[in-house]
Amino acid sequence: MFFKDFIPKIIRIVIFLIVCGAGLFLIFGGLKDFKALSYGERLALKIGGPVSKSAALSGLNLRHFFDYYLFLVGVKKENELLRQRIAYLEAELAKAREAQLENERLRKLSKIIDQFETSSPVVARVIGRPIISWQGIIIIDQGLKAGILPEMPVLGKTPFGPAGVVGQVIGVEENYAKVLLLTDPSSAIDALIQRSRERGLLRGRGPNKCILDYVSAEADVRENDMVVTSGFDALFPKGLLLGYVSRIKAGRSQGLFKPIEIKPAVKLDNIEEVIVLRKVKLK
Template identity: 30%
Template sequence: MKHRTHDRQYLWMALVVLGLSSAIVEHVPGVRPLTEAAGRALTPVQTALTRATARVHGILGGSRDLEALNAEILRLEDENARLKTDNLRLASLQREVRDLRALMDFRNARPDLDLMGTSIVGSVAGWEPGHLTRSVKLDVGASQGVKTRMTVANHRGLIGQVIRVSEHWSDVLLITDPTSAVSARIDRSREAGMVFGSPNGDLVMRYVPQNQADMPPKIQVGDLVFTSGQSQRFPPQILIGQVVDVRQDDYDTFQEAVIRPSVDFNALETAMLITAWTAPLDADAEDTAVAPSPAVPAAGRGAARPTGAAGSTDR
């Protein structure tokens, strides 16, 4: 590389000398023919040098264009990242608006319920003695009027029940928790039973009587399951889920079914606290085990208080 640089310097110096010599001898008589011959001889060299110079200028100009292009690419990448962030925010806002509209529709469809809007601010999955606890945390607490045993739901269905209350937050035991039990009714057949949580997060409906010969099945795949409202713990007609499997044994008095929850417990963001509701007077003795919720009006609190399985939610 260094050798080529020296050669080019010598070539440029030679051309300069030749140019000066040509200018000097231009005015010497009898020399013009010689200079013309020399010019003709040097024409290819001059042409090559001119082309090389043009290429150098082109490379330098291209380098400047490349820098500008790289700067534009960086600017467009930043703009693209900003637009992606804006799109994510917009999608989040759209989901929030959709959920809020659905909650408003739920409120309008259930004038028998006193509802308080809230947001899910965290989920908890931890061990307590003997079982896995599944719960979520709400951003409202005692200062907003929240009390233990209040029902929590959203437009998709039943979520759970408040189990702990602090000044500004509260914990909700999910219906998928193994200690949860909810009195329920099959929408098609009107058969009653109990829906329990399980360690693997499934819902299981038990205590449904066996089918009778020549009669429609009491429970079948595809049936929708709602709260029965007979326990004074949960309002009636809140969707719990859909039957996806039925288990029957001829020697058992009852059959049971696996229920797919209508609520996606992995994507909870908003919910409604049911602060009060009108309980039926003919409360079902089978699934009411403790005093009614403080949220239940006086008319519901006067119902009998039967016993039930300890540790269940709907009791």
């Protein structure tokens, strides 16, 4: 029984020693010098190398990903700053352009002002308009402080150069004034057809349109005739440009008079500056 139990133990010990020896041989036995790798090391590198390489590459890619992400964040912030800078510069450019356009308009107005020097003209900016276009009223930024009073004539620049009638002052505050446009239905200005000297009453008919009332049906009137103030209403000096005959309706109006449509000389829908004549000298 002893030999039966002892022999298997010896066999197991021998097998264990053989395995350990083979392992040591694989690790150290194959080395010919210290610079060469053993079979075991080569085997370990062969198995673990790809795994290590994959792990190293994964770590490198992760680092590149974070570097790229941080780069994109920086680019986004830089782009936002550039957009803000561009918006600021565009706003400044628009402001400078507006100032340039205003200076150009004022230079043109200055030539008109010289023609009315004896009337002590005042330049004012249009700062308000009614929402309803049929209300022919504007608000200007000059008032009692500038010597402006009700019934003073208000002029504007025309596309052709000379001044044209805008309307008249109807209300005044310390720093503001309300102007009734000649196109408002409540406006009425004594007028003449300059060429034929036919007289009539210019009345407002809404946006960019007037009508010349009380002109004889037999009067000499033609399209594009110039219409000016007559000076007979004690409000407007004589000879101020009102507009041009745009249409002569066929037939008669109210039996004795010819219906005549007038186009105002001043573009009232986009006017930005006006001239107020403070001293009216009738000729």
